[in-house]
Amino acid sequence: MYSNLQIAHYYIVAVTALIAAGLAVLFTLKYSNIRKRKLAEQVSAKYEDWFTYLLANLDGDGKLHPPPEPPSAAESGVLLDRLIFWIDRLKGKQQAKLISLCEEMGFVDRQLARIESPFEWVRLDAAYRLGGMRAHRGVPAMLKLLEAVKPGPLSFIVARAIAKSAARPGELREMALKLLAGKPDSYELAADILQESELDYAPMLAEFLASEDEGKILLALAAMKQRTIEGSADRLYELTVFKRKEVRLQAAKLLTQPGSDVSPERLEALLFHRDGEVRAMAAEALGRVDASGTVAALRVALNDEEWHVRYHSAKSLARQGEAGLAALRLAAAEGEDGPAAEAARAVLRERFGGDPSAGEEAEKGSESAKRFAASAAFFERKTELANEN
Amino acid sequence: MRELLLGYGTVIMYYVMAVSLIYFTLMFLSYRGIYSMIKGAVYSRFQSLSGSAHAPPVSLLVPAYNEELTIIENVKSLLTLNYHTYEVIVINDGSKDNTLQVLIDAFELKPKTDETVHYAIDSTKIKAVYYNPAHPNLYVVDKNNGGKADSLNAGINLSHYPLICSIDADSLLEKDALIRMARVYMENPAETVAIGGNVRIANGCVIRDGDVKDVRLPRKIWPMFQTLEYLKAFLGGRIGWSHINGLIIVSGAFGMFRKDYVVKVGGYREGYPGEDMNIIIKLHRYMLKNKLPYRVAYCPDAVCWTQAPDTYRILSSQRKRWGRGNLKNMLENRDLFLNPKYKVFGLLTVPYNVLFETLNPYFKLTGLLALIGYVAMDMTHWPILLTFAAINFLNGYLLAVGSLLLEELAFRRYPRMRDTLKMVGFAALMFLGYYQLGVLWRLQGHIEFLRKNNSWGVMTRQSWNQEPIGKPSTVTTGGEA
Numbered sequence: 001m002y003s004n005l006q007i008a009h010y011y012i013v014a015v016t017a018l019i020a021a022g023l024a025v026l027f028t029l030k031y032s033n034i035r036k037r038k039l040a041e042q043v044s045a046k047y048e049d050w051f052t053y054l055l056a057n058l059d060g061d062g063k064l065h066p067p068p069e070p071p072s073a074a075e076s077g078v079l080l081d082r083l084i085f086w087i088d089r090l091k092g093k094q095q096a097k098l099i100s101l102c103e104e105m106g107f108v109d110r111q112l113a114r115i116e117s118p119f120e121w122v123r124l125d126a127a128y129r130l131g132g133m134r135a136h137r138g139v140p141a142m143l144k145l146l147e148a149v150k151p152g153p154l155s156f157i158v159a160r161a162i163a164k165s166a167a168r169p170g171e172l173r174e175m176a177l178k179l180l181a182g183k184p185d186s187y188e189l190a191a192d193i194l195q196e197s198e199l200d201y202a203p204m205l206a207e208f209l210a211s212e213d214e215g216k217i218l219l220a221l222a223a224m225k226q227r228t229i230e231g232s233a234d235r236l237y238e239l240t241v242f243k244r245k246e247v248r249l250q251a252a253k254l255l256t257q258p259g260s261d262v263s264p265e266r267l268e269a270l271l272f273h274r275d276g277e278v279r280a281m282a283a284e285a286l287g288r289v290d291a292s293g294t295v296a297a298l299r300v301a302l303n304d305e306e307w308h309v310r311y312h313s314a315k316s317l318a319r320q321g322e323a324g325l326a327a328l329r330l331a332a333a334e335g336e337d338g339p340a341a342e343a344a345r346a347v348l349r350e351r352f353g354g355d356p357s358a359g360e361e362a363e364k365g366s367e368s369a370k371r372f373a374a375s376a377a378f379f380e381r382k383t384e385l386a387n388e389n
Numbered sequence: 390m391r392e393l394l395l396g397y398g399t400v401i402m403y404y405v406m407a408v409s410l411i412y413f414t415l416m417f418l419s420y421r422g423i424y425s426m427i428k429g430a431v432y433s434r435f436q437s438l439s440g441s442a443h444a445p446p447v448s449l450l451v452p453a454y455n456e457e458l459t460i461i462e463n464v465k466s467l468l469t470l471n472y473h474t475y476e477v478i479v480i481n482d483g484s485k486d487n488t489l490q491v492l493i494d495a496f497e498l499k500p501k502t503d504e505t506v507h508y509a510i511d512s513t514k515i516k517a518v519y520y521n522p523a524h525p526n527l528y529v530v531d532k533n534n535g536g537k538a539d540s541l542n543a544g545i546n547l548s549h550y551p552l553i554c555s556i557d558a559d560s561l562l563e564k565d566a567l568i569r570m571a572r573v574y575m576e577n578p579a580e581t582v583a584i585g586g587n588v589r590i591a592n593g594c595v596i597r598d599g600d601v602k603d604v605r606l607p608r609k610i611w612p613m614f615q616t617l618e619y620l621k622a623f624l625g626g627r628i629g630w631s632h633i634n635g636l637i638i639v640s641g642a643f644g645m646f647r648k649d650y651v652v653k654v655g656g657y658r659e660g661y662p663g664e665d666m667n668i669i670i671k672l673h674r675y676m677l678k679n680k681l682p683y684r685v686a687y688c689p690d691a692v693c694w695t696q697a698p699d700t701y702r703i704l705s706s707q708r709k710r711w712g713r714g715n716l717k718n719m720l721e722n723r724d725l726f727l728n729p730k731y732k733v734f735g736l737l738t739v740p741y742n743v744l745f746e747t748l749n750p751y752f753k754l755t756g757l758l759a760l761i762g763y764v765a766m767d768m769t770h771w772p773i774l775l776t777f778a779a780i781n782f783l784n785g786y787l788l789a790v791g792s793l794l795l796e797e798l799a800f801r802r803y804p805r806m807r808d809t810l811k812m813v814g815f816a817a818l819m820f821l822g823y824y825q826l827g828v829l830w831r832l833q834g835h836i837e838f839l840r841k842n843n844s845w846g847v848m849t850r851q852s853w854n855q856e857p858i859g860k861p862s863t864v865t866t867g868g869e870a
Contacts, residue, residue: 008776015783022790023813029797030809037804088434121428128432153429153576160434185579189572192443196434225442307507346505353502 043078047071051082054101058094064101080107084132095134102133115141124154131161139171146175151182156189163196172197173204180215187215191222205229214244221250237266245275252278256285264291271297271313276306283309287316295320299327302340310343318347325351394762401756408745409784415629416791422632423689427799429576430569430690439471439568444575446474447567447645448548452540453558454482460558461495466599467556468527472567476526478544479558483534489519492529497521501528504547510656512542537641538657538664545648545656553651555665557642561591561599561694569691570645577684582672583646584686585631585639587623589802590616591694601694604802606811611704612697613815614823617789620812624689624799625792631687635738637673639685641665643693650675663714670722673734689799705830712834719747750832782820789816 044051050067057064071079080102087098102108107129114126115138123145130138139162146158155178162175172194179190194201206229208216217239224232239251252270255262267289270282283301286294298320301313314331317324331344438444449467453460460479467477481489492498498519506515513535520528532543541555552574556562566586574581592612595603607613630636639646641664651657654671657664669685676683698704719742726743728735763769793812796802803809 005773005776008780012776012779012783015780015787019783019787019790022787022794026790026794026797026809026813027806029794030806033797033801034804034806088437121424124428124432153425153433156576157428157432183576186576188443188445188578189575192438192441192575195441196437222443311505311507350503350505 039074040078043071043075044082046075047079054086054098058090058097063104064097066101066105076105076107076110079105080129080132083107084129087132087134099134103135108133108135108137111135112138112141115145120149120154124149124157127158127161131164134165136165136167139165139167143171143174143178146178155179155182156186156193159190160193160196163193166197166199169199169201169204172199172201176204176208176219180219184215184218187218187222190219191225194219194223195226202227202229206232209235214242214247217242217247218250221247221254224254233261237262240270240273240278248273248275249277252281256281258288260285264289264294268293268297271301276304276309279304280306280308280312283312283316285316287312287319290320295323295327298324299331302331302343303338305339307339307343310339311346314343314347317344318351390762391766391768394759394766394768397755397759398763401752401759404744404752405781405784411741411745412625412784412788416625416788418629418632419625419795420791422628423795423799426628426689429572433569433572435471435565435568435572438572439565440473442473444473444568444571445552445578446550447472447476447552447554447571448544448550448648449475449477449554449556449567450541450544450548451477451479451556451558452482452537452544453479453484453488454534454537454540455484455486455488456558457484457486457488457491460488461491462599463558463561464492464496464527466561468524469564469599470562470567471564472571474550475567476528476549478528478530478547480530480532480540480544482536482540483532489529489531493519496524496527496529498527498529506546508546509652510542510545512539512546512656515543515547518547536659538659541664542656542659545651548648551648552645553648554643554645555641556693557695559696560588560642561596561601562643563601563692563694566643566691566693570688573686573688573691574645577686580682580684581647581686582650582676582683583639583644583669584688584691585627585636586643586645586691586693587689588619588640588642588693588695590619590697592616592697592699594694596694604804606803606808607697607699609699611701612699613811614819615697615704617792617812617816617819620796621789621792624795625788627687628689628795630738631685633733633737634684635733636685636687637669637734637738637742638666639669639687640693642695643691646672661714661717662710663718666714666718667721670718670725673731673738674722674725677731677734705826705833708827708830709834709837712831713838715742715747715831716835716838719743750828750835753828754832785820785824786817789819 047067054064067079083098083102087095087102090098111126111129111133112135115123115130117123117126127138127142127145130142142158142162142165146155146162149155149158159175159179163172166172166175176190176194179193180187183190201223205220205223205227208220209224209229209232211217220229221239233255236251236255240248240255242248242251252273252275254260256267256270262285264286267282267286270278271286273279273282279301283298283304286298295317298313298317302310302317304310304313314328317328320327328344328348331340332348334341451463451467456463464477464479479492481492498521501518501520504518504520506518508514513532516531516533518528518530528547530543530547532540535543545553552571554567554570570584570586573584590607590612591601592607592609593605594601595605607616627636644665646668650672651668654668654675656668658667658671672683672685675681698707719739722739723743725731725735725739727740731739760769760774764774790813793809793816797809803812
């Protein structure tokens with residue numbers, strides 16, 4: 001028991017020492033952070049005139065000059081942060097002048113030296129700052145760093161720095177491929193990172209879109225939310241039957257978005273796609289189309305097994321004028337409590353506020369209803385065939 | 390009797406050693422995980438990302454019950470977040486006050502008739518949806534009272550986006566909180582099913598126009614203790630658990646979820662507190678059962694400020710409610726306990742929760758009784774008792790210092806030296822009664838559970854626009870049905 005007590009006493013001493021060390025580090029860190037904050041304030045105050053000079057001369061023809069007295073190492077950090085802040089928010093000549101200023105003040109050289117540091121956090125910080133300064137000379141070292149860091153939050157930091165600094169499309173491509181190799185599913189973030197670049201990477205996206213690599217295709221599809229690739233409609237349609245579902249959905253999203261030049265026939269074909277999400281997108285998109293077979297196709301889609309498909313089909317029918325509304329009323333009247341009738345009634349309620357038959361009579365015996373019934377039979381058979389496949 | 394007491398003493402000693410070892414391991418994992426989290430947060434371009442169409446659209450779900458005092462301010466704050474595409478869905482859960490009317494008046498809302506709600510999850514039927522095209526991303530849902538979980542489910546049924554974010558009506562999100570969460574999601578969208586945010590205590594802070602202008606520590610003792618408690622739990626605990634994908638809870642005050650998976654697991658469990666833990670357990674269960682790669686992540690730099698209870702009555706009511714919820718969740722999911730099929734979650738997280746959280750009051754209570762027995766039967770001496778007490782205190786205090794150090798390394802929200810001194814002091818004071826009260830409240834929560842008490846307890850709302858000096862206006866509300 002006494003030996004256990006001794007052990008306990010040693011443990012108490014050890015933990016107390018750890019607490020003391022922890023508190024010492026805590027207060028030292030606190031003091032250091034307070035000093036850094038005060039230094040930043042002092043530097044900002046000291047160089048206020050110079051900052052004003054820079055802002056006032058951003059639009060002028062002459063180059064920007066460094067401050068009369070070279071800043072110390074500590075002051076340089078604060079000044080560089082401010083310059084990077086402005087570079088990020090400006091474009092064109094203003095940005096270019098600030099970038100030249102960073103080069104002249106030796107900031108780029110200093111960060112190029114730091115990116116060779118044996119410590120990862122120093123290299124990371126250097127990469128971030130080089131990216132902030134759009135320093136093309138740092139790209140090879142940054143690509144090397146991207147290879148070295150573990151895929152995750154840190155790799156995106158380096159990738160973004162490369163995107164900002166790359167002066168050749170090949171560098172951008174290399175960055176994108178390294179990023180995809182480590183984190184293939186983060187294509188949206190990768191597409192956002194690509195946008196940092198001033199380069200024209202549309203040819204790279206076209207190449208990726210045409211490839212059979214899932215990661216490349218998804219990156220291209222994500223990037224196409226913000227930029228179109230000429231002549232991609234056929235490829236997008238092909239991709240709606242790709243083996244991976246995510247590719248199919250993203251391709252269908254681009255095809256069915258407003259402003260897309262997809263043909264009504266292709267949209268009607270997508271209405272029988274194997275993925276419910278694609279069918280729903282197609283149903284929604286058909287509401288913006290005015291074509292002869294649309295009403296019949298949408299009427300069949302009212303019987304889809306997915307609620308979203310039925311609902312969007314009904315909404316789109318409501319936008320097809322008299323023929324569409326007639327089809328909706330027919331579906332509402334004849335389906336009892338079936339899914340098609342439910343969707344039709346829901347949309348009619350939305351449209352007419354609870355009185356589905358308001359304004360028009362059902363055209364049960366009319367000529368248009370007969371033509372419509374014949375088209376509907378055609379599309380129902382098409383659905384059966386699609387399900388069998 | 391002596392042998393029994395001796396044996397029990399040995400068991401308790403190993404119990405204390407085990408829980409200390411787990412806490413220290415979690416703290417170590419938190420330190421390991423914080424590096425990439427800090428760098429990811431410091432170097433990310435949130436300003437440009439918040440305007441990016443690549444950021445996934447999000448539905449913010451705000452259940453509201455008797456929130457007329459603060460709801461307008463909160464909604465206005467939510468409508469001005471730095472984010473590209475999102476919607477705010479306020480669900481009025483059958484409030485007895487004027488919550489719905491103040492919203493309708495403030496935003497000039499009208500009933501939205503061209504919206505059909507699809508009930509993917511069972512919930513109380515929505516009576517009406519209110520909308521104004523002038524505020525295109527605000528929807529107000531009116532329904533009969535059904536509880537917080539039911540309100541969230543109703544909100545999910547209306548939501549239009551693939552990600553949902555549950556927010557408490559009294560939470561104040563920082564402007565970039567959503568984009569910070571979204572960044573974590575975007576780094577691994579295929580596997581991320583849920584992300585927890587960081588909840589911080591707003592008491593004592595200077596808040597104007599829905600923004601925390603000046604971060605200060607609370608002046609009152611109860612919120613001050615809770616500040617430290619939250620720091621320890623969030624920074625010292627959740628970062629570590631998320632590092633091994635063993636997080637058992639994402640705070641209901643601020644959590645983001647993949648809507649499709651929430652629907653797959655049947656949405657939030659209604660009718661009982663602890664729905665925030667329950668949904669995470671269900672997600673773990675579903676993903677592991679179906680052998681799907683996944684993670685439940687934690688984003689410590691996405692901050693939501695909340696008002697902590699500042700009276701004993703309100704705080705004890707809250708903690709008893711948490712105790713009830715925790716016990717119910719553990720009982721409902723006892724099949725996960727040490728079940729290797731559920732990997733880290735079943736072998737580590739759930740056993741840890743059962744032994745060191747749920748059963749903790751019983752170990753503490755019986756330990757206390759054993760100590761009394763030792764003294765009564767002259768089985769111990771004061772030096773031994775003091776040694777044991779000192780070890781307990783020092784272990785806990787080391788963890789508190791570790792959390793404060795993490796806070797200073799990574800976040801530095803409290804800029805003043807006197808703030809740090811105050812926290813260091815209060816971290817020690819907590820051992821003189823606050824932790825013991827926590828044990829008592831948990832025990833009382835279990836008793837309420839056994840008595841089938843299902844109420845939400847008592848809550849108080851205060852207006853956000855309060856200065857540290859001066860008395861804020863206060864409305865005390867009752868619990869929900």
